[in-house]
Amino acid sequence: MSNYNVEYTDLQYIGKYMPRKDARDIVTGKCIFLDDFSVPGQLYGRSLRSPHAHARILSINTDKAKALKGVRAVLTDSDLPENWLLGWPPSKRPLDSHLRFVGDCVAYVAADTVEIADEALDLIEVEYEVLPAVFDGIAAARPDAEQLYPGQFAGNEIPGGFPPFQRQGLYWHLQRGDTEAGFAESEYIIEEFMEYNKMPTPLAAEPPQVIIRWDGGLDFHCWATSQGSGVFRQLGSFIIPGSNLVVETFNVGGSFGNKHAMTAQFICGAALSMATKRPVKVAMTKTEQLSAYEMRLGSQMKMKIGVGKDGYLKAVKGFWTVDAGAIGNTTQGQIGVGLGEAQIIGGKCVNWDIDTALMATNRIPAGIARGYGGMELNACLSLLYCRAMEAANIDPVEFYKKNYISAGDRFVWRDGLLWKACDVNYVPAIQAAADKFGWKDAWKGWGKPSWVSPDGKRARGAGCAILGNADLGEDNNECIVRISPDIVGDSCHVVLHMDVAECGQGQRSSLCKMVAEILNVPYENVSTTSPGQGNHNPFALGLCGSRGTITYGRPVCMACEDLRDQLFKLAEPKLEVPPDTMELVNFGVRSKHMPERFVAWKHLIPEMLSLVGYGKHVETFGIPACLVFFLEAEVDLETGQTQILRVLSGSDVGKVIDPKSLESQFHGGIGAATMDSALFEETILDKQTGRNLAFNLIEYKWRPFNMFPKFDTSILETPIPSFQFKAMGVGEITGAGSAPAVMQAIYNATGVHVTEYPATPKVILKALGKI
Amino acid sequence: MDVQSIAMTVNGREYEFSVGTRFGQVPPEETLVETLRRRLELTGAKQSCSEGACGCCTVILNGDAVPSCMMLTVDADGADILTIEGLEDPATGQLDPIQQAFIDAAAFQCGYCTPGIIMALKALLNKNPAPTEKEVDEALSGNYCRCVSHYHVFDAVRDLIGAGKEGE
Ligand code: FES
Ligand code: FES
Numbered sequence: 006m007s008n009y010n011v012e013y014t015d016l017q018y019i020g021k022y023m024p025r026k027d028a029r030d031i032v033t034g035k036c037i038f039l040d041d042f043s044v045p046g047q048l049y050g051r052s053l054r055s056p057h058a059h060a061r062i063l064s065i066n067t068d069k070a071k072a073l074k075g076v077r078a079v080l081t082d083s084d085l086p087e088n089w090l091l092g093w094p095p096s097k098r099p100l101d102s103h104l105r106f107v108g109d110c111v112a113y114v115a116a117d118t119v120e121i122a123d124e125a126l127d128l129i130e131v132e133y134e135v136l137p138a139v140f141d142g143i144a145a146a147r148p149d150a151e152q153l154y155p156g157q158f159a160g161n162e163i164p165g166g167f168p169p170f171q172r173q174g175l176y177w178h179l180q181r182g183d184t185e186a187g188f189a190e191s192e193y194i195i196e197e198f199m200e201y202n203k204m205p206t207p208l209a210a211e212p213p214q215v216i217i218r219w220d221g222g223l224d225f226h227c228w229a230t231s232q233g234s235g236v237f238r239q240l241g242s243f244i245i246p247g248s249n250l251v252v253e254t255f256n257v258g259g260s261f262g263n264k265h266a267m268t269a270q271f272i273c274g275a276a277l278s279m280a281t282k283r284p285v286k287v288a289m290t291k292t293e294q295l296s297a298y299e300m301r302l303g304s305q306m307k308m309k310i311g312v313g314k315d316g317y318l319k320a321v322k323g324f325w326t327v328d329a330g331a332i333g334n335t336t337q338g339q340i341g342v343g344l345g346e347a348q349i350i351g352g353k354c355v356n357w358d359i360d361t362a363l364m365a366t367n368r369i370p371a372g373i374a375r376g377y378g379g380m381e382l383n384a385c386l387s388l389l390y391c392r393a394m395e396a397a398n399i400d401p402v403e404f405y406k407k408n409y410i411s412a413g414d415r416f417v418w419r420d421g422l423l424w425k426a427c428d429v430n431y432v433p434a435i436q437a438a439a440d441k442f443g444w445k446d447a448w449k450g451w452g453k454p455s456w457v458s459p460d461g462k463r464a465r466g467a468g469c470a471i472l473g474n475a476d477l478g479e480d481n482n483e484c485i486v487r488i489s490p491d492i493v494g495d496s497c498h499v500v501l502h503m504d505v506a507e508c509g510q511g512q513r514s515s516l517c518k519m520v521a522e523i524l525n526v527p528y529e530n531v532s533t534t535s536p537g538q539g540n541h542n543p544f545a546l547g548l549c550g551s552r553g554t555i556t557y558g559r560p561v562c563m564a565c566e567d568l569r570d571q572l573f574k575l576a577e578p579k580l581e582v583p584p585d586t587m588e589l590v591n592f593g594v595r596s597k598h599m600p601e602r603f604v605a606w607k608h609l610i611p612e613m614l615s616l617v618g619y620g621k622h623v624e625t626f627g628i629p630a631c632l633v634f635f636l637e638a639e640v641d642l643e644t645g646q647t648q649i650l651r652v653l654s655g656s657d658v659g660k661v662i663d664p665k666s667l668e669s670q671f672h673g674g675i676g677a678a679t680m681d682s683a684l685f686e687e688t689i690l691d692k693q694t695g696r697n698l699a700f701n702l703i704e705y706k707w708r709p710f711n712m713f714p715k716f717d718t719s720i721l722e723t724p725i726p727s728f729q730f731k732a733m734g735v736g737e738i739t740g741a742g743s744a745p746a747v748m749q750a751i752y753n754a755t756g757v758h759v760t761e762y763p764a765t766p767k768v769i770l771k772a773l774g775k776i
Numbered sequence: 777m778d779v780q781s782i783a784m785t786v787n788g789r790e791y792e793f794s795v796g797t798r799f800g801q802v803p804p805e806e807t808l809v810e811t812l813r814r815r816l817e818l819t820g821a822k823q824s825c826s827e828g829a830c831g832c833c834t835v836i837l838n839g840d841a842v843p844s845c846m847m848l849t850v851d852a853d854g855a856d857i858l859t860i861e862g863l864e865d866p867a868t869g870q871l872d873p874i875q876q877a878f879i880d881a882a883a884f885q886c887g888y889c890t891p892g893i894i895m896a897l898k899a900l901l902n903k904n905p906a907p908t909e910k911e912v913d914e915a916l917s918g919n920y921c922r923c924v925s926h927y928h929v930f931d932a933v934r935d936l937i938g939a940g941k942e943g944e
Contacts, residue, residue: 022882024879024880024882025882027887028878028879028882028884029871029879031878031884031887031890032860032871032875032878032879032884032887032890032891032894033820033860033861033863033864033871033875034818034819034820034821034859034860034861034891035820035861036887037819038819038822038888040819040822040823041813041819207922208922209886209888209922210822210824210830210832210886210888210889210920210921210922210923211822211824211886211888212824256886256887257886258822258824258886258887258888259885259886259888259922259923260886261922290826291824291825291826291827291830507886508886509884509885509886509887509923510885511882511885665881665882665928666882668927668928669882669885669923669924669925669928672924672925672926672927672928673885673923673924674924675924676921676922676923676924677922701825701827701829702825702827702829702830702920703827703829707920707922709916709917709918709919709920710912710913710916710917710919710921710926710929711910711913711914711916711917713926713927716927
């Protein structure tokens with residue numbers, strides 16, 4: 006904590022657009038992504054993947070593959086140590102004789118080129134025993150269901166709870182208050198089933214890739230397209246127990262939470278590098294990314310919801326089945342967050358009983374994706390809340406204003422502990438967004454269109470959804486800020502030593518703005534060390550969720566204040582004024598009242614050395630964020646085609662750090678398998694073979710440039726007690742409510758409940774009774 | 777194929793390649809994006825989907841924006857190719873107006889798609905300096921951007937040509 010209480014007003018950089026530090030490199034093609042980089046002597050690693058959703062290997066012969074010129078290693082199940090296990094709890098061998106999804110790894114090959122490696126894969130002879138497969142969480146729970154992990158997970162249920170998130174006790178069942186009493190108080194009660202189960206994918210433009218170099222023992226040097234080297238190191242050391250990872254990252258070509266640990270790619274590279282004693286690059290193709298990489302989790306829920314006469318949520322009780330696919334990738338953490346987010350939306354409700362089950366199925370493993378469990382939960386729960394609102398005939402905007410969490414409300418977060426919301430009130434933000442969108446005119450009531458074409462063939466409806474999370478203060482992070490006097494002249498450069506990835510948010514540059522602001526130096530003189538950690542940066546977990554603004558911003562500001570305090574102290578004998586009357590200006594310290602008294606930093610710091618400030622953030626969960634999402638959709642009642650006409654995304658962010666980066670975060674909310682997972686994005690499962698038929702960018706549908714709706718934002722800036730600049734992040738949730746908003750709009754346009762995600766023309770025509 | 781050697785101009789420089797399967801030769805199945813990225817170390821064009829669907833590998837070939845993953849290098853014999861690296865003035869380092877407009881509008885997030893988008897726009901504006909909003913939309917409809925930088929790209933285009941989508 007600084008000794009001097011400085012309020013940051015009259016800001017030079019914060020709140021203004023500053024081009025990102027890497028802007029020029031990006032537009033000139035000079036920016037380095039992992040695929041543009043190579044390590045001398047590197048080989049190329051590829052995986053032979055299971056063609057079956059569930060099978061056992063009866064025999065495998067790698068002789069021909071090994072004999073191919075240019076092949077350096079071919080590895081199968083028996084070549085890997087017994088304690089190398091994927092998943093949480095550690096359960097699945099990376100190369101397995103028991104294969105659990107189409108795309109599961111059968112063998113690894115390292116070769117001089119990708120082409121040779123691919124040729125070698127074709128030469129591996131495998132005989133499979135094909136087993137029955139199960140493709141959804143509820144089916145996997147049936148007593149007669151095929152068992153994926155016999156002797157490990159009885160009834161296909163993966164144990165709940167994730168210890169690193171829940172140090173004081175594992176948590177997967179939300180129980181608060183007395184739901185029976187809550188239902189007794191309720192005037193309106195609904196009980197329904199809903200599912201969001203097509204496992205769409207965030208699908209970053211840059212496929213996941215790593216280069217792994219074995220450095221002896223269990224030491225590995227990793228270059229990865231990871232948005233969080235802290236997560237990469239942590240999960241990497243879970244799957245290779247005792248391993249020590251140095252991780253370097255580059256500009257990441259999109260992640261959306263989805264390119265973090267890349268455990269399967271890491272282990273492939275690690276095993277092949279140990280076998281060949283050479284660095285090995287493992288790069289997925291787009292088809293592999295779409296057919297074997299981490300998807301959104303599957304979500305199925307039956308919920309009973311009670312609403313009082315007064316429009317308040319009184320009780321929520323039910324069961325949430327989560328489909329982890331073939332491997333539980335710490336999905337337990339997403340369940341904890343999802344349960345927390347349910348209470349943030351229903352912040353005034355004190356009666357909760359939501360039990361959960363995490364199921365293993367023969368689908369592509371689920372992983373982390375923007376929205377982190379809350380999005381998938383809310384895709385169902387938000388629609389069920391709508392049914393209750395409809396029963397009570399309440400306008401959703403009024404419901405959200407009444408029920409959304411505010412100062413003093415309690416919620417259980419993903420650590421299983423009860424937290425209290427800090428001083429927030431989002432009613433003005435919800436109302437401002439509703440007004441800007443024109444909700445009053447667009448919403449005509451439940452199941453009522455806002456407009457119908459004169460010929461009756463097209464109808465429009467409006468929808469809105471709200472979402473919030475409390476991850477903003479999650480993780481411990483630390484940094485060093487170092488003032489380095491220039492060799493010539495009295496200026497200085499300031500270096501932020503912190504592991505900050507760049508995957509599109511512009512956080513590296515935003516943090517430089519904070520440094521420039523507090524130390525009062527030009528933005529151009531501030532830089533950040535290359536991202537990564539293990540032996541070159543202090544610890545930071547990664548830019549997960551929306552927490553970069555606070556959990557990275559606070560340490561950076563603290564370190565700068567630490568530097569300021571040190572500089573004031575060092576200047577005291579020279580300026581002969583009290584430190585609290587000093588200011589930082591022009592790379593020096595000056596007396597506020599006697600400006601002629603000035604000393605350059607360079608003359609306060611021993612020659613050639615630097616001055617170092619340290620800052621840290623310690624995890625806390627008391628700040629809930631809020632995002633309200635409005636849209637208007639038009640449904641062609643003859644073809645079932647839905648078009649989104651306009652969107653408005655609204656929030657209160659405390660303080661804008663960079664307006665354009667923030668706006669980008671709002672825009673990005675509708676990418677990454679959010680809004681369009683209500684319209685056309687899905688993995689299309691062939692139930693005969695268990696294959697994803699949408700395995701390339703032609704079959705997997707995405708929104709092209711000529712299909713973008715009008716987009717508006719409504720952003721309030723009510724200072725919150727977060728850190729020096731009173732700001733918070735919202736990127737995690739900007740689109741997380743968009744899918745149920747689409748479904749609501751379709752209902753209002755058509756008057757027919759459409760309950761299947763995505764609402765493709767076929768689904769809509771079926772709901773309309775036309776096919 | 778009977779081609780022994782091929783020649784092409786890339787960003788104003790002439791290159792000649794020997795075609796064959798020996799070490800160092802361009803094999804007949806090598807795609808243009810591979811040649812640009814691996815041999816010439818012009819890594820601005822990205823290879824993302826390798827099937828012509830994402831536009832990340834877009835370069836300008838004889839005036840047209842093409843996905844360089846969909847063209848064999850041997851078929852580019854005699855071509856004049858411009859990549860993202862060739863856009864800024866080599867002598868002064870001055871950015872192409874499109875590049876500057878992208879910086880001013882923050883028209884990228886992760887930036888992986890950006891070189892492809894800029895090259896597709898460059899080809900459009902070379903042919904048609906004042907395209908309509910619809911023409912811009914269509915010219916970019918083959919460019920995948922998952923971060924949703926589209927709105928800021930429209931801002932950049934609006935700054936460049938004084939027109940654009942209304943209401944963003
Ligand atoms: S990589 Fe060429 S179009 Fe996608
Ligand atoms: S900016 Fe990331 S894909 Fe376009």
